Amino acid sequence: MTLLPSPQQLRYLVALAESRHFGRAAQSCSVTQSTLSAGLLALERQLDTHILDRAAGRHVVFTPLGLELVDRGRTALASLEAVAEAAMTAREPMGGPLRMGVIPTIGPFLLPRLMPALRHAFPRLKLYLREDHTAQLADRLSTNRLDLLLLALPCDCSGAEAMPVARDPFMVALPPGHRLAGEEQIAASALATERLLLLEDGHCLRDQALAVCGLLAGDRGDHDGFAATSLHTLVQMVASGLGVTLLPRLAVAAGITHGTGLVLRPLAGVGAWRTLGLAWRPNAPRAADYRALASHLVETCREALH
């Protein structure tokens, strides 16, 4: 059998790729710079290849092969961690740290309810949170820097396993006195002639709102080159009379429009909602934990959506 790289060496390799600096990489591995340097040299010697291009100035530059090895090293480390994690979760379910990513159109409105419920249900659970757009979260999920995502489905997290937990209906938000404010509910077609304000690019809610109105991305939304950076600013823009928008009921129920005088009406039609759900890597050792979390989420979402 051939000589395998040690987990230590792979840690050094991946850490160096992430910081591109020997000293800081060593620090993140809790070793001295000399140790990390020697470890990488040993790895290069063992594999009989060049991982770093040492001729290229003082910056840390990886060879093409080096970049591939970083990638494979990351997955190898992930699979080693999966072994330890499987043992850990078997010893005490809901035990260890859990790194969860959540999108900005869910987090601020659901987490304040969710966290206390989880703390109560799973006192030993240590939940680390990161808020970011779907694309970034998916990247971090696949590169093993997050374990679990709370986002809108379907998401194009390649190969991830997903589980829906709730439907979040869209509400139409109108300035006070708007011509549509008298309607009981509002059809998507009625918005065709309206000035529809949206979140900036990158928010999946933007695309979902466009889709539910039967519009293609790029059709609309960037009036005057301006798009909102968060639901809160979006609400302020509508309140200023710049146009109308769609808000997820989750945000409305959390009181995002309080004190603005905005008129809120359900969006009519089938499919006038987004699906909230969890996603994780297939073969994740703690999938059982995630499913248990999902069923708690179902309950919390029911409450949070009135």
Next chain:
Amino acid sequence: MTLLPSPQQLRYLVALAESRHFGRAAQSCSVTQSTLSAGLLALERQLDTHILDRAAGRHVVFTPLGLELVDRGRTALASLEAVAEAAMTAREPMGGPLRMGVIPTIGPFLLPRLMPALRHAFPRLKLYLREDHTAQLADRLSTNRLDLLLLALPCDCSGAEAMPVARDPFMVALPPGHRLAGEEQIAASALATERLLLLEDGHCLRDQALAVCGLLAGDRGDHDGFAATSLHTLVQMVASGLGVTLLPRLAVAAGITHGTGLVLRPLAGVGAWRTLGLAWRPNAPRAADYRALASHLVETCREALH
């Protein structure tokens, strides 16, 4: 960061799972029994779990978690090997050992032509061969005990990447003087009333032959509870006048019917062929090698099929 299992320990674990015997597992790892025993105990201590059920007599019995860890350990080792392999193949393409599986209805007819061609094209390539049915090969591919499969597509190797290399038309093999022997080519429907002899269960060719005749598996073929164990015995059975059969042209071109007096006619109709191809794990470090092999295979198959 948590404490990771060492590759060594995982090797011990997987080896023990395969031999279910400390002494032999140690031998396959080239260490003494004491070393392997201590290594496994250290792993159990590090993970703080029980991998083996030591209360269960003298036999090696894994706990449920232990079995899961074996599985995860296998994939972890595979991903570590992938790192080393990526470096190796970058250093010298077509270099190291390559473990290829091949099904019995291809191997004997193609390998005699293929091997010399490959030796000539890639002198440094070390090709280890294993002949088995598709299901067993697929299992060994996914558990990292084979690198590459040469078989008939589509195969249900879950998640494997496959590349077709040739079409292998079916020929109808008839005993001398058979009523259909006068036909230029024979339609599948003409075989409906014939006694169709087939390989025994497990050979994919059996199912393909049935499918191309529009029959369901189990419909036919086990006359008197007898099915052939290889194409050679199948040919002998047809020559004895027990019935007719379908042979892949690859086998016919290799002369499998020489000296039998059998009459061979093309099977008419679209789809009257099987597809030969290669399959490998996705993300295999040496995928480039495999593709290069595939293009050589295309040429060899063209020659081997006349």
Next chain:
DNA sequence: GATTTTGATCGAGAAACCCGATGACGCTGC
């Protein structure tokens, strides 16, 4: 041109690993 930053190298101490020998336990055969 002096200084700082950065990565490689060196020697010494610590830790991990492995081996052969031995111990504990269950099974088998007489």
Next chain:
DNA sequence: GCAGCGTCATCGGGTTTCTCGATCAAAATC
């Protein structure tokens, strides 16, 4: 029932590997 054998766990000692702090050489910065 008891000696003998097979199997896995444990122990002491030797070797290798890993890590650290100190130091060096080269490049970038001032």
